[in-house]
Amino acid sequence: MMERLMHRAAQPRPKAVGILALELYFPSQKVLMTDMEAADGCPGKYTVGLGQEAMAFCSDREDAVSQALTAAAALMDKYGVGPWEIGHLQVATESGLDRSKSIKSHLMALFSPAAPAASTAPAAPAAPQPPPPQPSAQPASCQTNAPTPTNPTSPASASPATGAAATPSSTGAAARPPPTSWGPPAEGADVVHACFGGTAALLAAAAWVESSRWDGRLAMVVCADVALYAPGSAARATGGCGAAAMLVGPDAPLVLDPLWYGTHGQHAYDFYKPLGSLPYPTVDGALTLSQYLGSVGHCAVQLAQRLQAAGELQPGEGLLPHVCAFVGHAPLNKLLRKGLGRLALMDELRRREAVAAAAAAAAVAGTAAAVAGQAVGAAAGAAKDTRLLTPAGPQRQEAAEAEVKAEEGGESREGAALEGGAAGEWAQEWVQEQHQGHPSHSHALAPHLVPRLELDLGGLDEFLPRPSAGTTTVPMAAGSGGGCSVGPAAAAAAAAAAAAEWRLSDKSLEGALVEGTAALWQELGEDAAWLQRQLGNSYTASVWQGLASLVWRRGDAGLAGRRLLLFSFGSGTLAALLGFVARGCSAGSSSSNGSSSSAAASNVKDGSSGCHGNGDGAKQLPVAGGGNGDGPAFLDPGPRDPRFTLESIQRVLDLDARLAARVVRSVADFNGVAAQVEASYRCPLPYTPVGDLAAVGRGVYYLAAVDELGRRRYERK
Numbered sequence: 252m253m254e255r256l257m258h259r260a261a262q263p264r265p266k267a268v269g270i271l272a273l274e275l276y277f278p279s280q281k282v283l284m285t286d287m288e289a290a291d292g293c294p295g296k297y298t299v300g301l302g303q304e305a306m307a308f309c310s311d312r313e314d315a316v317s318q319a320l321t322a323a324a325a326l327m328d329k330y331g332v333g334p335w336e337i338g339h340l341q342v343a344t345e346s347g348l349d350r351s352k353s354i355k356s357h358l359m360a361l362f363s364p365a366a367p368a369a370s371t372a373p374a375a376p377a378a379p380q381p382p383p384p385q386p387s388a389q390p391a392s393c394q395t396n397a398p399t400p401t402n403p404t405s406p407a408s409a410s411p412a413t414g415a416a417a418t419p420s421s422t423g424a425a426a427r428p429p430p431t432s433w434g435p436p437a438e439g440a441d442v443v444h445a446c447f448g449g450t451a452a453l454l455a456a457a458a459w460v461e462s463s464r465w466d467g468r469l470a471m472v473v474c475a476d477v478a479l480y481a482p483g484s485a486a487r488a489t490g491g492c493g494a495a496a497m498l499v500g501p502d503a504p505l506v507l508d509p510l511w512y513g514t515h516g517q518h519a520y521d522f523y524k525p526l527g528s529l530p531y532p533t534v535d536g537a538l539t540l541s542q543y544l545g546s547v548g549h550c551a552v553q554l555a556q557r558l559q560a561a562g563e564l565q566p567g568e569g570l571l572p573h574v575c576a577f578v579g580h581a582p583l584n585k586l587l588r589k590g591l592g593r594l595a596l597m598d599e600l601r602r603r604e605a606v607a608a609a610a611a612a613a614a615v616a617g618t619a620a621a622v623a624g625q626a627v628g629a630a631a632g633a634a635k636d637t638r639l640l641t642p643a644g645p646q647r648q649e650a651a652e653a654e655v656k657a658e659e660g661g662e663s664r665e666g667a668a669l670e671g672g673a674a675g676e677w678a679q680e681w682v683q684e685q686h687q688g689h690p691s692h693s694h695a696l697a698p699h700l701v702p703r704l705e706l707d708l709g710g711l712d713e714f715l716p717r718p719s720a721g722t723t724t725v726p727m728a729a730g731s732g733g734g735c736s737v738g739p740a741a742a743a744a745a746a747a748a749a750a751a752e753w754r755l756s757d758k759s760l761e762g763a764l765v766e767g768t769a770a771l772w773q774e775l776g777e778d779a780a781w782l783q784r785q786l787g788n789s790y791t792a793s794v795w796q797g798l799a800s801l802v803w804r805r806g807d808a809g810l811a812g813r814r815l816l817l818f819s820f821g822s823g824t825l826a827a828l829l830g831f832v833a834r835g836c837s838a839g840s841s842s843s844n845g846s847s848s849s850a851a852a853s854n855v856k857d858g859s860s861g862c863h864g865n866g867d868g869a870k871q872l873p874v875a876g877g878g879n880g881d882g883p884a885f886l887d888p889g890p891r892d893p894r895f896t897l898e899s900i901q902r903v904l905d906l907d908a909r910l911a912a913r914v915v916r917s918v919a920d921f922n923g924v925a926a927q928v929e930a931s932y933r934c935p936l937p938y939t940p941v942g943d944l945a946a947v948g949r950g951v952y953y954l955a956a957v958d959e960l961g962r963r964r965y966e967r968k
C-alpha cells in the first residue's frame with residue numbers, strides 16, 4: 252500500500268492548472284436602468300451613479316438550481332464533454348433553497364451513467380410524512396397543484412436540448428468515449444460564503460487536481476444566484492441573476508498562478524441573509540462598499556508582499572504594470588472602478604514606501620554612497636514602473652530626479668537577490684518553470700498604461716518608514732489620531748493593515764482616484780465590466796461573467812501570454828486577488844514583442860496539442876505581461892486539448908448574439924414578476940410556479956413543480 256502511494260507521489264504532477272472551459276447562463280428578460288430611473292424619479296442615478304445599463308431577472312420558473320443545471324449542461328454540450336470526464340464537482344451559491352439538500356445533489360442528475368437528465372424528478376417517494384407547518388395566509392399569486400406524479404416525463408423533457416442556451420458541441424469536438432465503468436463526481440459540495448463562494452469552489456477544484464487524490468479527470472465548478480432586493484429599497488436596482496460553469500484541469504488556457512494570490516478575511520455584518528420567509532438579504536449598503544474597497548487594499552498588500560518574498564516584485568514596484576486586465580466582482584460598475592483606483596493607490600503607497608525606506612536606510616548609514624546607491628536604485632525602479640499616481644510638488648521632483656540618476660548610473664534591478672521568504676522553495680520553482688529561468692519578472696510591462704495624476708495625498712507620508720530602526724510609532728487607521736509603540740514586525744503588519752484602509756471613507760479621494768485612473772480603466776477594466784454592466788449583480792457568478800466578458804472581447808490575440816488580475820469579494824467578509832496567466836494559440840502576442848523559443852517550439856509538434864494550428868507547427872511563445880518587448884517568456888506549448896482553448900471559450904460564449912436575444916420588460920413587468928418570486932417563498936405546498944414558460948429559452952432548465960413534500964422537479968425545455 253505504502254509503495255503504491257509512493258509510486259503515485261513520484262509521478263509527474265499536473266501542470267498549468269486552471270480554467271479549461273467557461274460557459275454562462277443568463278435569463279432572457281431584462282429591465283433597463285433608464286426605465287428604473289424614470290420609475291423611481293432619479294434620472295442618472297443608476298446609469299451614471301452606479302454605472303449600470305440593465306438588470307437580468309427571472310420568474311419563479313427559474314432559481315439557483317435551475318440556472319446551475321442549465322449552465323452545467325450547456326457547458327458539457329457545447330464543449331463536447333462527457334459526464335464520465337468529470338471527477339469532482341463544486342457548486343457555489345448564496346441563493347440556496349434548502350438548508351440541507353445541496354444544489355450539487357440536483358446536479359448529480361446530469362451525471363447518471365444510465366441517461367443524461369432532461370428531467371430531475373424525485374425518485375418514488377417514501378411514505379409521506381406530515382408536511383411542515385405553512386403560513387396560513389396564501390398570497391394571491393400562489394397556485395396549488397395536485398400531488399406531483401412520481402416519475403413524470405413531460406413532452407418538454409423528452410425533446411432534445413438544443414437552442415440558444417445550449418448548442419451541443421459548439422466547439423466541434425465530440426466527447427471522449429466513455430470508459431467501461433465510471434463513477435459520478437461525488438467529491439465536492441456546495442460552498443457558501445456570499446459572493447466569494449465561486450472563488451472558494453474554484454480554489455478547491457484546482458487543489459483537487461493538484462492533489463495526490465486526483466484521479467486524472469476534470470473538475471467542474473458551477474456558480475448560480477438570484478440577486479433580488481426588496482421593493483423600494485436603495486438596493487433594488489443592484490439586483491440581477493445568472494450562472495457560470497467552469498471546467499478546471501491541467502494544461503489550461505487560463506492558468507491560476509499560485510504566486511499571484513493575496514487574501515483578506517474579516518467578520519462584518521454588511522450583507523447577510525438571516526433565516527426567514529423572504530428572498531431578500533439584509534444590507535448595510537455603506538458598510539458593504541467600505542468592506543469591498545478595504546478588501547481590495549488588504550489583498551493588494553498581501554499579494555505584493557508574497558510576490559516580493561518570491562523575488563517576483565521589487566520593493567516599490569506596483570502590481571498593475573504587470574497585468575493586462577482587471578476583472579472584479581461587480582455589484583455595480585462604479586464600485587469596480589473605485590476598486591481599480593484603490594489598487595492604483597496601493598501601488599503608489601508601495602512606491603513611496605520604497606523611496607522612504609531607502610532614504611531612511613541611507614540616513615542611518617549616513618554615507619553619500621548609500622544615498623546614491625540604495626535610495627536611487629529603489630526610487631528609480633519605483634518611479635519607472637509605478638507612475639500610476641505621480642506625486643505632486645517636491646516629491647514628484649524627487650522621484651523624477653531619482654529616476655534620472657538611476658538611469659545615468661546604469662542601475663539594474665535584475666541583480667536583486669531572490670528572497671525565498673515566506674513563499675518558500677515551491678514558489679521559486681514555479682518562477683523558474685514558468686519564466687524560463689529568469690528569477691525576476693520585474694520589467695516595466697505596461698508603462699504605456701500609466702497615467703500622470705496630480706493628487707493631494709496628504710497624510711500618506713505618515714505610513715512611510717522613518718530613519719530609526721527598532722521600536723516604531725505606528726499610525727492608526729485614517730482619522731483616528733495618535734499611534735502606539737510596538738516592535739518592528741508588528742509595526743510593519745499594523746502599518747500595512749492601516750495603509751490598506753487608508754482614507755477609506757474619504758469620498759473626495761475616491762472621486763479623484765476614479766478620475767485619475769479613467770484611462771487605466773479603459774485599458775484594464777472596461778472589457779471585463781462590459782457584460783456585468785448589462786446583467787447586474789449575480790453574486791457568485793458575477794466575477795466569472797467578468798472573465799467571460801474579457802475573453803469574449805479580447806480573444807486569444809488580445810490575451811495570450813498576458814496576466815490578468817481578478818478580484819473576488821464576498822460580504823461577511825472574504826476576498827482575494829488572483830492572478831491568471833492566459834495561454835493562447837495565436838502568435839499575436841509574441842510577434843508583437845519579437846520573442847520566441849526553439850525549445851518551446853519543439854514542444855508543440857505533439858499532435859494532441861490544442862495549439863497546433865499556426866501553420867508551420869512552431870508556435871511562438873507568449874510573453875508574460877503587457878507584451879511590450881522585454882518580458883520573460885513562458886515555457887509551455889499552450890493548451891493541449893483542442894476543446895479547451897481561449898478561442899473555443901470565445902466561440903462558445905457568443906455573447907453579442909445572446910445579449911441581443913434578450914427581451915426588454917417594463918419596470919411594471921419586472922415588479923410583477925418579482926412579486927411572484929417573493930410570494931413563492933410563502934406558498935403552501937404543493938406549488939406550481941406561475942411564471943410564463945414562454946420566457947424560458949430552449950435548452951434551459953426550469954422549475955416544473957414543487958410537490959407536497961417540498962421536493963422540486965426541474966425540466967429542460
Ligand SMILES: CC(=O)CC(=O)SCCNC(=O)CCNC(=O)[C@H](O)C(C)(C)COP(=O)(O)OP(=O)(O)OC[C@H]1O[C@@H](n2cnc3c(N)ncnc32)[C@H](O)[C@@H]1OP(=O)(O)O
Nearest residue numbers: 293294295296299300301446485486489536539540582822
Ligand atoms: C451584494 C454583493 O454582491 C456583495 C458586495 O459586493 S457588497 C458591495 C456592494 N453593495 C451592494 O451591492 C449592496 C446592495 N446595494 C445597495 O445597498 C445600494 O444600491 C448602494 C449602497 C450600492 C447605493 O445606494 P444609495 O445609498 O441609494 O446610493 P447613493 O450613494 O445615494 O448613490 C450612489 C451613487 O450614485 C450617485 N448618484 C446619486 N444620484 C445620482 C444622479 N441623479 N445622477 C448621477 N449620480 C447620482 C451618488 O453620488 C453615488 O455616487 P458615488 O458613490 O460615486 O458618490
